Amino acid sequence: QSALTQPASVSGSPGQSITISCTGTSSDVGGYNYVSWFQRHPGKAPKLMIYDVTNRPSGVSNRFSGSKSGNTASLTISGLQAEDEADYYCSSYTTSRTWVFGGGTNLTVL
Amino acid sequence: QVLLVQSGTEVEKPGASVKVSCKASGYTFTSYSMHWVRQAPGQGLEWMGITKPNGADTRYAQKFQGRVTMTMDRSTNTVYMELSSLRSDDTAVYYCARDNNYGIDYWGQGSLVTVSP
DSSP: OOOOOSSEEEOOOOOOOOOEEEEEOTTTTTTSSSEEEEETTTTSEEEEEEEETTTTTTTTTTTEEEEEEETTTEEOOOSOOGGGOOOEEEEEETTTTTTEBBEEEEEEEO | OEEEOOOEEEETTTTOOOOEEEEESSOOOOOEEEEEEOOOTTOOHHHEEEEEETSOEEOOOOGGTTEEEEEEEEETTEEEEEEEEEEEEGOEEEEEEEEOOEEEEEEEOOEEEEEOO
């Protein structure tokens, strides 16, 4: 199972919006609505930000939103804040009944 | 609250095995499966496998088939991941992470495994 494709890095200024893409195939992202997004600050465990493509867990800011079109899922962060600077990973369930992660995207808040 | 507390740092020689533990609390242990995920230095997250509380439906990533074993001890609410025939590129932080039917929701703090001669 190949890793999902994410851009290596994205950046934005405080207050702006950014979108991180996560491209897979019809065997994973395109085939199921089990796409999650995780935020990871250096030295800390990942934190769930979005599940089932669009759902936010309790306590996650509504500045974070998810969507999907075909084989590509997206995470949008609006009203960028300095604390959003982190690595972001997508994951998806697959037809092999396994899970796969994206390669990760480093977000820099300028 | 949900807590996943993992065992500490391990240093192993190439060819050896390592067993990492993950003790769960704050929820009904037998109602949730557990994933194992690793992150090597400078690399992204890599899914290793998932084990169900009944032990009957454990699945591993193809890359680790034959080298990894995931088990659960329901008497102590602890999950174990054993990786054998260690190589230098197995040096990584290993995470246990709870599955909530849609995927991972909670993560352990991570266990560093270093493979060095």
